[in-house]
Amino acid sequence: MNIALIGYGRMGKAIEEILIQRGHDVVLKISRTPLPEELKNIDVAIEFSKPEYAFDNLKVLLENKVATICGTTGWLENQDEVNKLAITNNTAFLYASNFSLGVNLFFELNQVLARMMNKYRNEYQINLEEIHHTQKLDAPSGTAITIAEGIIENTTYKTWSMEENSQEIIPIEAKRIENVPGTHIVQYTSDVDTIEISHTAHSRKGFALGAVIAAEWIWNKEGIFTMKDVLELN
Incomplete structure (x- = not known):
């Protein structure tokens, strides 16, 4: 081509x-x-x-x-x-x-986990974190937004935010660190344990x-x- x-x-x-x-x-x-x-x-x-x-x-x-x-x-x-x-x-x-093939598989896994966890909204607090290189201009990353949208489509969460945190909002934390191609972490945390899925890119x-x-x-x-x-x- x-x-x-x-x-x-x-x-x-x-x-x-x-x-x-x-x-x-x-x-x-x-x-x-x-x-x-x-x-x-x-x-x-x-x-x-x-x-x-x-x-x-x-x-x-x-x-x-x-x-x-x-x-x-x-x-x-x-x-x-x-x-x-x-x-x-x-x-x-x-x-x-x-x-990334791995990230797109991660998108699917994220949606399956979101559907499972929606039954336990009162027990687990959700958090989404993304880490990228310092040259990345937008925050949160487009990948993090796609992850959040996948959760929203499969749960009763209404939106995401980098500033607010409530029962209907998925909090996103964006970090910029030198030479990090891209890491995305979804956590569900309760008083007794944490369930976490993550994707870490090793290169571009x-x-x-x-x-x-x-x-x-x-x-x-x-x-x-x-x-x-x-x-x-x-």
Whole structure:
């Protein structure tokens, strides 16, 4: 495939390495919004930029009928509009807060545990913690938000917050520590014990490989997809 990398930071470079290993051609790699004339003959675009640039990037890509996967977090107030652009232009779009295979399995495990623990809301206090490198701009992480949403969908919790803590709110704590690729912890704590599940990334390679697998999967498709579709977790 001919691939465009929109966002050529550390993640973009990790993705490029895997793309080349798997026989793909990286024909465009930029850290700005692409121009329409740069998108000719692009099979799939992989967008890993910054929250403030993501919507403009996605708008140009989808208006030019480029199938796109996006791993940038912090822009989801525009997600409905982006989805409509993909459908209107008969192309494909896939957003994931995290492309790691392990994290997406963790999402599923989190939902199963949430359903089990909902019966014991009065006995256990929930807490969600995420730890990332100091260069990560958004907090909480998109992955932490996805985890919280998975809990909300399967329990009587109403929302999440980094500032409030009540019976209907999932508290999220975000920490920034040098050289931490990403750790997410869900805890249920009572007076007598703690139940905990966690995912710890050891490097960016897991995220990068998942992004490449998603790009390979989305090629020549139309519609709105998630990593559940890619990994057949539906």
